[in-house]
Amino acid sequence: xxxxxxxxxECKQSDVCPEVAVVTFEGALDSGSIQKIGHSFDVMLExxxxxxxxxxxxxxxxxxxxxxxxxxxxxxxxxxxxxxVLAGLSIGIREKLTAMDANKVFKFFNDVRSAVNAYNWxxxxxxxxLNLSFPSKLTFVPPVRQLASRxxxxxxxxxxxxxxxxxxxxxxxxxxxEHGVEGDENTIELLLTIDRKKIEIKxxxxxxxxxxxxxxEISKSLFxxxxxxxxxxxxxxxxxxxxxxxxxxxxxxxxxxxxxxxKLREE
Amino acid sequence: xxxxxxLQSEDIQGKANAKLVRFIGDLDATNVETVxxxxxxxxxxxxxxxxxxxxxxxxxxxxxxxxLLHFSKSAKEKGGSFKIANxxxxxxxxxxxxxxxxxxxxxxxxxxxxxxxG
Numbered sequence: 001x002x003x004x005x006x007x008x009x010e011c012k013q014s015d016v017c018p019e020v021a022v023v024t025f026e027g028a029l030d031s032g033s034i035q036k037i038g039h040s041f042d043v044m045l046e047x048x049x050x051x052x053x054x055x056x057x058x059x060x061x062x063x064x065x066x067x068x069x070x071x072x073x074x075x076x077x078x079x080x081x082x083x084x085v086l087a088g089l090s091i092g093i094r095e096k097l098t099a100m101d102a103n104k105v106f107k108f109f110n111d112v113r114s115a116v117n118a119y120n121w122x123x124x125x126x127x128x129x130l131n132l133s134f135p136s137k138l139t140f141v142p143p144v145r146q147l148a149s150r151x152x153x154x155x156x157x158x159x160x161x162x163x164x165x166x167x168x169x170x171x172x173x174x175x176x177x178e179h180g181v182e183g184d185e186n187t188i189e190l191l192l193t194i195d196r197k198k199i200e201i202k203x204x205x206x207x208x209x210x211x212x213x214x215x216x217e218i219s220k221s222l223f224x225x226x227x228x229x230x231x232x233x234x235x236x237x238x239x240x241x242x243x244x245x246x247x248x249x250x251x252x253x254x255x256x257x258x259x260x261x262x263k264l265r266e267e
Numbered sequence: 268x269x270x271x272x273x274l275q276s277e278d279i280q281g282k283a284n285a286k287l288v289r290f291i292g293d294l295d296a297t298n299v300e301t302v303x304x305x306x307x308x309x310x311x312x313x314x315x316x317x318x319x320x321x322x323x324x325x326x327x328x329x330x331x332x333x334x335l336l337h338f339s340k341s342a343k344e345k346g347g348s349f350k351i352a353n354x355x356x357x358x359x360x361x362x363x364x365x366x367x368x369x370x371x372x373x374x375x376x377x378x379x380x381x382x383x384x385g
Contacts, residue, residue, distance in 0.1 A: 138296050138297050139268055139269060139297055141295075141296070141297070142268065142269070142270040142293065142295060142297060143268065159357070160356075160357065160360075163326075163357040166326070167328060167361060170295065170328050171328060171329060174295075174296050174328070174330065236329035236332065236333060236365055237328070237329040237330070239329075239365070240328075240329050240361065240364055240365055243364045244364065
């Protein structure tokens, strides 16, 4: 059994987010360390920290008693409107804690940085962006649309919202390939900006002078109600985007086309 | 790379001019040609009544939806039908938003679609 003197607990302010405390544990967290764990959170609360990330990267063992103490500490933070999350757990300890259902109580993060980023995301409405450039060919669109959907899911969007985002990205990118200059040497630019409440999707492509008038006609027709028939084979894509989006804008010029969509999180 | 789609067709007992076709994967602009070829092969071979099982069709976009409407129209012109069953809610929403629910014959369950063949 580890000796209590082997346990090291250090509490300090996060480098990137001043209101978050990072509590670094080192050694075996067992029944002998309960008092020390509790004391570290007493100090933290006295310093008015209510959000804490427990850095567990150098922890060799977490006993059920120590886990119970951590849960108690989390409850104290929750009562003040904060939270305690666990970061950097080894695979073995993570599996053990999961077997004890601790994953239903604590959020687990791979490292402290991810935990602090998640805090910023959750409480500061911070947005994250992805800028992607890919060849103007239809075969590149499926992985791009699936990436957008996975990002949305990873950021906590539900299945339906993620599917709608996948559809929007797919239709706009297909449209960009179809109405732009196609080929390996020409690229399509996709910019995704996502936060907790919405995703903004911007797709830009180089215009093909021979196709630009057709696109202008389609974009005009989007704002005129029409009845669908099985004779109509084109122009459904952008109409679908318009229906799925909360805000939709298309700018066509002889140089290029930019489609800008805002989709609010609904789930 | 193309999206993956697989079409598995099988006979329907007692219906010589009908086939059950299971759509598995994503239907989009990258693979519509394959789907068109396989479906029209069936229609041209005299299987004018097609039941499309969408239980494992994860995704469809406007291009894919366009060819479904085309299949429906072509089957009718040949005196048959193109019926769809087991559509997942995400795909159904896309069909609904496009306004194609009135143009396609859609059934909740595969059994209902089979029974509708009479």
